[in-house]
Amino acid sequence: MPEMTTQPAQADATGNDTGAGSAGQTSDLHVSGFQPLISPRELLEELPLGERRAALVRDSRDAVRRVMAGEDDRLLVVVGPCSVHDPAAALDYARRLKAFADDNRDELVVVMRVYFEKPRTTLGWKGLINDPGLDGTYDIHRGLRTARQLLLDILDIGLPVGCEFLDPTSPQYIADTVTWGAIGARTTESQVHRQLASGLSMPVGFKNATDGDVQVAVDASRAARSNHVFFGIDDAGRAAIVTTTGNPDCHVILRGGTRGPNYGDGDVADALKLLEKHGLVQRLVIDASHANSGKDHVRQAVVAAEVAEQVAGGQAGIGGVMLESFLVPGRQEIGPDMTYGQSVTDACMGWDTTSGVLDALADSVRERRATAGA
Numbered sequence: 001m002p003e004m005t006t007q008p009a010q011a012d013a014t015g016n017d018t019g020a021g022s023a024g025q026t027s028d029l030h031v032s033g034f035q036p037l038i039s040p041r042e043l044l045e046e047l048p049l050g051e052r053r054a055a056l057v058r059d060s061r062d063a064v065r066r067v068m069a070g071e072d073d074r075l076l077v078v079v080g081p082c083s084v085h086d087p088a089a090a091l092d093y094a095r096r097l098k099a100f101a102d103d104n105r106d107e108l109v110v111v112m113r114v115y116f117e118k119p120r121t122t123l124g125w126k127g128l129i130n131d132p133g134l135d136g137t138y139d140i141h142r143g144l145r146t147a148r149q150l151l152l153d154i155l156d157i158g159l160p161v162g163c164e165f166l167d168p169t170s171p172q173y174i175a176d177t178v179t180w181g182a183i184g185a186r187t188t189e190s191q192v193h194r195q196l197a198s199g200l201s202m203p204v205g206f207k208n209a210t211d212g213d214v215q216v217a218v219d220a221s222r223a224a225r226s227n228h229v230f231f232g233i234d235d236a237g238r239a240a241i242v243t244t245t246g247n248p249d250c251h252v253i254l255r256g257g258t259r260g261p262n263y264g265d266g267d268v269a270d271a272l273k274l275l276e277k278h279g280l281v282q283r284l285v286i287d288a289s290h291a292n293s294g295k296d297h298v299r300q301a302v303v304a305a306e307v308a309e310q311v312a313g314g315q316a317g318i319g320g321v322m323l324e325s326f327l328v329p330g331r332q333e334i335g336p337d338m339t340y341g342q343s344v345t346d347a348c349m350g351w352d353t354t355s356g357v358l359d360a361l362a363d364s365v366r367e368r369r370a371t372a373g374a
């Protein structure tokens, strides 16, 4: 695949090529180049999923679907770094998490958060696919290959993965490996992302809006259940009209907002009522991070403990919990001499705190069962 950069086409009002910068040009005024991109099919052939990994993806998607439909009383736990910037550290984390997931498989469905695309409030590093060098070189081909290889390696460890889908084109390159997908707070209201979710093959969670509005996430779940026709690309990378049949496995994620956190029992009850009003399954995921923790990784453990209390008390509407966690607590700026296993985006809980939180969540499921059986 040639890595040639081409200039945007230049044409005058009669359609004649006039060369870059001519008067009369009305499009691509702020575009400085196009590069051919590897097609999804080429990447999937280069790094195939294979039947053994596909079986894990299928089985774990079904487990998540059953949990979020209320057919399985375990708790979905989506846990891992805010973003992946170092595949070696992500694999190190995955090995630890796998051992924990196995020990608690009767209580928890553990999905590793493996996020490659970061929606920024204003500007910042946009994730490993966009800029794998973390240095503004934007080697997207390397990013796609590194991301896909890491997803395959984590599946080889035996852990299912969860990703946020941000770019409407990128899922074609990785979605076959993904068990659970998220649409973020900044894009839940976007029709483009709702359409995208309507065609995804895995359960998808929609975050509430950054201002805390839960209705947009309910609306998104409803919209994504429906069929849609929209612009996209096919597996050969050609521009295509995409027709979807709708994704029945969508749910809401409470992540708090500018008005404050929304993980308390009153907030959960309100959100469940909203789901009921719209004929949706009364089951949701609570994100212990973001505006629910005020982005304070120490607070995350407190939030998770309060959520565990609700579960233990018999709240059947809580189907899952999201945690931002990495090997080393906190966060760091991108630069020379970075700390191994520490987040470069939002601050994360360290592994020691995480294992305690996961233990408490597993206990809460046992207590919920006891409460339900009493």
Ligand SMILES: O=C[C@H](O)[C@H](O)COP(=O)(O)O
Pocket (backbone or CB within 6 Å): 082, 118, 119, 120, 121, 122, 123, 124, 290, 345, 346
């Ligand atoms: O989870 C990640 C961040 O909260 C999100 O990408 C926004 O980050 P920013 O406000 O630092 O840009």
Ligand SMILES: C=C(OP(=O)(O)O)C(=O)O
Pocket (backbone or CB within 6 Å): 082, 115, 119, 164, 183, 184, 185, 186, 207, 255, 290
């Ligand atoms: C960006 C994220 O969250 P939110 O959309 O809730 O800000 C995230 O989970 O990485």
